[in-house]
Amino acid sequence: MTDTQKPTQAQEPSDDIDPQLLELAHEVFELARRGDATMLAAVIEKGVPPNLRNDKGDTLVMLAAYHGHEDAVRTLLEQGADPNLRNNNGQTPLAGAAFKGFKPIIEILLDHGADVEGASPDGRTALMVAAMFNRTEIVDLLIARGANPQARDAGGNSAADAAARMGAADTTAQLAAQRTAKPRD
Secondary structure, eight states, X not given: OOTTOOOOSSOOOOTTSOHHHXXXXXXXXXXXXXXXXXXXXXXXXXXXXXXXXXXXXXXXXXXXXXTTOHHHHHHHHHTTOOTTOOOTTSOOHHHHHHHHTOHHHHHHHHHTTOOTTOBOTTOOBHHHHHHHXXXXXXXXXXXXXXXXXXXXXXXXXXXXXXXHHHTOHHHHHHHHHHHHSOOOO
């Protein structure tokens, strides 16, 4: 790197990185994708960082969450992984799980400190993602856990707006009903 180059979160592999180290990292990411909680715990105990990132900035938690592996997500979080680390696109594991519709993963992430209002660079929250993909149970869960249905993304759109734009009829109606419901005592 020269003085004029800025470091990035995930550098391209260079020729001076040991090929065996690259292969090991690849294998660890595959453990997360496959959800092998036992092996993930073992490699972390041997010194692999629990917040290891791939070339796209995806952490082990992001990969395990996106692929629906509850035990692996829980294990990684218990081993010190950060549930709020974003990938290079600014996406959180919580938003990935909301996109995929993995309610148990969302519960695990929230129980381990995931920010229910954590937004991508464009201001899109997990609630907005769940609403866009018509995931009513997840919308309920996120609101119950503190998500603000009135939050707006960078374009000024709320979760209800995002749902309507995507043609997600159930979550559009759900959020409209929630908006008109009387406040709880």
